[in-house]
Amino acid sequence: MKLVFLDFESYWSAEYSLSKLTPAAYVMDPRWELQSLSICMGRKGAALTAIGLAEIQALVATIDFSDAMVVAHNNEGFDAYVAAWRLGIRPKMWGCTMAMARPIFGRTVGLGLGKLVKHFNIGVKDNTVLIQTKGRYLRDFTEQEIRDMRTYNSDDTLQCREVFYRILPYYDSEELFQIDLLIRMRVEPAFVADLPLLREAAAAERVRKHKALLQLAELIGVEGQGEDTTWGAVNDEVAQDLLDEEVAEEVRSELASTTRFAKLLESLGVEVPMKKSNRCAWT
Numbered sequence: 001m002k003l004v005f006l007d008f009e010s011y012w013s014a015e016y017s018l019s020k021l022t023p024a025a026y027v028m029d030p031r032w033e034l035q036s037l038s039i040c041m042g043r044k045g046a047a048l049t050a051i052g053l054a055e056i057q058a059l060v061a062t063i064d065f066s067d068a069m070v071v072a073h074n075n076e077g078f079d080a081y082v083a084a085w086r087l088g089i090r091p092k093m094w095g096c097t098m099a100m101a102r103p104i105f106g107r108t109v110g111l112g113l114g115k116l117v118k119h120f121n122i123g124v125k126d127n128t129v130l131i132q133t134k135g136r137y138l139r140d141f142t143e144q145e146i147r148d149m150r151t152y153n154s155d156d157t158l159q160c161r162e163v164f165y166r167i168l169p170y171y172d173s174e175e176l177f178q179i180d181l182l183i184r185m186r187v188e189p190a191f192v193a194d195l196p197l198l199r200e201a202a203a204a205e206r207v208r209k210h211k212a213l214l215q216l217a218e219l220i221g222v223e224g225q226g227e228d229t230t231w232g233a234v235n236d237e238v239a240q241d242l243l244d245e246e247v248a249e250e251v252r253s254e255l256a257s258t259t260r261f262a263k264l265l266e267s268l269g270v271e272v273p274m275k276k277s278n279r280c281a282w283t
Contacts, residue, residue: 071095
């Protein structure tokens with residue numbers, strides 16, 4: 001299985017960023033723009049960087065991800081969402097250097113790529129280029145800023161690769177599988193529902209709520225005519241739900257009265273506490 005390291009850069013602003021939105025909401029927001037992607041493969045070799053959606057799609061098309069482990073820093077909280085939901089990438093395995101660093105360096109070094117890069121003495125992460133892109137789409141970039149973005153994105157990917165290999169000795173295949181599973185559950189969710197069981201449970205809950213409502217209505221004196229008349233038959237689901245809501249509204253109205261609610265509690269054997277008055281009667 002080959003290793004593919006990648007890093008995405010995208011449009012962001014003060015109001016629209018991962019600090020304001022969940023990864024899913026951020027990546028699928030109408031304001032979204034994928035600005036650059038940098039990829040490097042294996043232990044050595046330069047990174048390939050694409051700017052703009054057309055270049056990015058062309059670069060992705062050159063790689064067979066079916067037998068690849070895709071690694072990024074914060075893959076679990078950003079890059080995997082972009083890869084899977086925006087570009088349709090489905091690798092054999094997902095990896096994340098931030099997830100790998102969390103149990104080892106979370107409380108000492110920190111989890112940011114810059115802190116890990118400094119800790120391992122493998123370079124310096126300079127966020128100046130990223131800060132300059134705040135609130136700006138690609139159409140707003142100068143030619144120099146586009147060149148700077150290529151360098152910045154490439155450096156991030158290469159640094160992620162180095163961090164991966166520095167932390168890898170701490171891990172075995174089973175632990176890496178757990179990270180893959182976490183990411184896969186987030187970006188490739190798959191549920192198999194037992195529909196007959198769910199329908200049975202829903203029907204049983206409808207009957208339970210219906211009967212409980214009738215009992216409560218009877219306790220507080222809301223008039224009704226039994227299960228199969230005014231309040232709807234248990235087997236008539238639509239009619240029952242509508243009529244139950246009418247009864248529930250009457251019950252809520254009755255219970256809104258402090259006096260009636262207190263009487264209901266007393267009828268059930270509950271001692272109702274009384275609020276003490278600050279006024280005293282002197283004789």
